[in-house]
């Protein structure tokens with residue numbers, strides 16, 4: 108538990124992805140089974156204990172140092188689990204601290220009545236970092252900025268395997284993943300992949316622009332609309348039906364309506380959408396479904412989910428990935444024609460004569476829910492990863508707005524001495540008729556290194572206020588912000604939120620007063 | 634606030650000010666003050682060694698080690714059989730750069746309270762230095778920038794690294810140079826150190842560089858490729874504080890007493906009356922009262938929040 112706690116502690120302060128990977132790899136190499144397997148389960152979201160409620164933690168705290176001191180402490184720290192971890196002291200005569208495996212196995216057996224006493228013993232034995240990690244684990248609040256995908260990448264790295272290989276066997280395994288580690292770190296055999304029901308690493312597209320497209324032969328390519336939803340994989344085998352995100356996370360729980368509609372066996376690639384009255388609803392509607400762990404009947408009714416399929420990887424026990432796109436497409440269409448398949452349809456091919464024709468179609472298509480076009484080579488097999496050449500995404504030109512920089516924050520890692528994260532705002536009128544800036548988004552990329560140095564200096568020279576790592580700046584600098592969409596938002600004070608905003612240009616030529624208004628942005632909401 | 638006769642416990646900026654007519658302090662503290670305040674030509678300096686006594690009117694004054702930094706002392710004042718001890722800043726754990734705190738039984742104890750909350754239990758120094766050395770192993774190509782206060786923390790961290798067997802060169806920001814030299818002149822050996830500005834053809838990959846905390850966020854740090862920002866301070870024990878300071882590798886190394894050291898000290902000096910100042914008075918006053926000590930918060934001027942902890 109102590110080693111795992113040190114890992115979590117280091118991860119929680121380390122913002123850079125590569126550094127996180129290195130930390131996890133070092134831990135997985137140095138830690139014996141089954142602890143590292145349980146750690147992997149914890150990092151991939153596969154350990155779910157709700158063994159300790161806030162009320163229990165608070166009562167422990169009161170018991171330990173009295174209500175007044177505990178209150179002062181909690182007030183200062185601001186986090187209940189951390190407060191308890193800090194005020195509790197390691198007992199000098201306590202036994203050795205528990206291993207992670209011991210913690211997990213004990214909790215799996217312990218009754219609710221036994222848990223508090225066990226927990227107290229562990230708190231006596233662990234150090235402050237160990238107590239913090241334990242309490243975070245038990246309250247289900249383990250957030251250290253590591254995605255399941257990143258943890259799997261780290262496991263793959265210690266065995267020098269591509270992450271796709273790990274993804275392929277992942278869902279046939281369970282914690283503490285002994286066969287996986289045997290395979291990756293000893294001479295064990297590769298675990299069997301539960302074919303057909305397993306997550307298969309998806310094929311990804313490279314971005315392309317008009318100039319580059321002209322170098323390609325249009326006869327080789329098929330075009331589909333690029334839907335503004337969530338890429339998913341529908342996998343079904345032997346009664347096990349799952350919906351995976353692009354990163355291999357099992358999202359079945361949030362979409363029972365889709366899972367229920369699966370009455371076939373195979374693995375399909377498609378776009379998850381909310382579809383209302385035959386039309387694709389805005390991305391925001393889908394987001395509302397994604398944000399819930401459990402779905403209410405009302406949600407199911409008002410935000411019905413739908414999968415628009417564009418590829419088939421396995422069908423009735425047969426791996427189709429080596430076939431060409433055209434052959435797979437024929438199989439997919441034939442399968443769809445077999446019978447009605449509620450909640451599923453096929454993304455139609457966009458017919459075009461040449462690139463100029465396709466460019467026109469792309470320009471004219473301003474329909475909701477379409478982000479641009481996908482171009483796929485007709486003769487290409489389905490390849491995991493992001494191979495160069497067979498698949499391209501040709502996004503619709505972004506929307507632009509002129510906003511004013513309001514705050515700047517220091518970045519992380521290499522950028523930690525630069526003010527590289529910018530909050531920008533648009534104008535609006537207050538109830539008293541005064542004009543003020545309301546924040547509409549935050550962006551931390553889109554600029555060159557040289558522009559970053561310029562922006563950093565500008566921030567330092569125009570600071571009006573400091574709050575920790577954040578600086579408030581004079582409301583003077585206009586930033587042209589590019590984004591992919593606008594939605595109404597209750598989280599933002601301005602009432603709008605921009606999708607995927609980035610800094611497109613620095614507009615030193617434009618006076619701040621002439622920047623865009625919140626109203627203009629609201630008009631862009633579909 | 635400049636006064637006629639000042640008794641100075643130690644050289645930190647919130648305790649030692651220039652401009653007094655005369656200043657009584659340990660010889661080490663006076664040396665530190667001369668380094669910081671351009672030799673203080675207008676101040677009469679009265680060195681008083683640990684354990685020696687002087688009389689000022691009908692008050693006798695002596696200085697006793699406080700274990701905080703080089704030269705740090707508690708002021709022990711006696712008047713008609715009454716003894717008052719002013720702790721200054723102190724800690725109870727060993728520190729290779731200064732003699733350890735000595736508890737002096739007294740009638741009134743005026744204690745500091747920088748870390749006077751039960752959440753502050755500073756872990757072992759060796760364990761924290763171990764974190765730094767482990768990070769060097771995991772990231773052998775990255776420069777490890779360690780933010781330290783120039784007086785005390787800097788030299789203590791170097792000594793802790795040496796005690797852990799780290800004998801490579803330790804690089805210093807220019808602002809740390811003069812005080813390191815002064816420590817060495819006072820018998821605190823720091824091993825192989827060098828100034829960043831003296832480096833030629835050095836990439837600092839996998840090296841330890843000490844600098845003032847503010848330098849990490851400063852343009853100065855851009856000369857290092859992909860640095861890791863470590864920060865050595867007692868505040869690093871609380872995650873939100875560590876994050877606020879931008880630490881990627883927080884090292885909980887403090888020159889102040891933590892909660893258990895503070896409460897233990899109240900018991901050790903056995904004073905029936907305790908005045909709490911310089912920090913979070915409320916919790917320690919509450920604790921003192923709960924064990925039957927007449928505790929009271931004493932608000933003194935001139936304190937700068939968290940400058941050298």
Ligand SMILES: [Zn+2]
Nearest residue numbers: 645701722941
């Ligand atoms: Zn001090």
Ligand SMILES: [Zn+2]
Nearest residue numbers: 645647648722
């Ligand atoms: Zn102080």
